[in-house]
């Protein structure tokens with residue numbers, strides 16, 4: 001909300017932007033919304049959007065849809081039909097003479113219609129909510145399965161939602177989520193993009209606001225008597241992860257953790273003692289994200305019949321845990 005209030009809408013207004021394209025997954029949960037969340041969305045986003053005078057076009061993402069195999073029941077239509085222009089079917093729009101193909105989430109029911117649309121549209125740009133093979137579902141974790149990017153070769157540029165990490169390959173650009181949603185988003189550059197309808201250029205605008213913070217603890221060179229302080233603005237109201245690299249001065253560490261808690265973080269997780277049963281020469285690189293670490297571990301395992309399948313299973317399980325964690329309360 002800080003991002004919308006201080007970064008997004010001020011920029012929209014300063015540039016005189018009158019059209020916003022949202023590439024799906026407006027809300028996170030497919031089946032429910034709680035009233036407190038809905039109230040925050042209405043007062044802090046929808047009302048602000050109305051005040052800006054901009055019109056928002058929104059395509060369905062998989063999280064906007066109740067059923068997994070058909071799009072007819074969806075939260076955008078139920079809650080925001082009078083606020084946004086909701087596209088539940090593929091359509092080609094024209095802005096200042098520039099044609100843009102809008103392609104909502106593809107499922108079993110609309111697959112044929114969607115593919116026909118991709119072939120027939122003469123728009124040079126496609127905006128979608130695509131699940132493409134080989135692109136990064138999480139940072140450094142390519143998605144196995146999904147559609148081939150080959151299907152979209154004819155477009156000058158494909159801009160898509162769905163995967164959180166901002167990355168590109170050839171004409172396909174995953175724009176990434178505009179703000180951090182899970183700890184996996186830590187360290188990723190987030191923000192939104194401005195498309196110039198005259199030049200076709202896409203400008204990235206960084207979102208400076210974060211909700212996750214990570215601090216590494218290494219007290220090897222610390223002075224025994226000197227307490228370590230944390231800058232309050234780094235952790236206030238944030239989910240803080242303290243990664244212990246080396247802890248030889250427990251007193252200093254305890255004091256440090258106390259000072260973290262004293263600065264009103266939203267939550268604190270301490271990661272230490274992370275290699276209890278590994279052999280001495282094995283190293284865990286904590287700069288890597290959790291899934292990459294797990295994947296490497298799987299690769300190193302023997303007697304696993306189908307490591308690829310195990311990786312997919314673990315990834316799905318992990319995503320499910322993350323989404324349960326973030327929908328608690």
Ligand SMILES: [Mn+2]
Nearest residue numbers: 025061062162
């Ligand atoms: Mn999605």
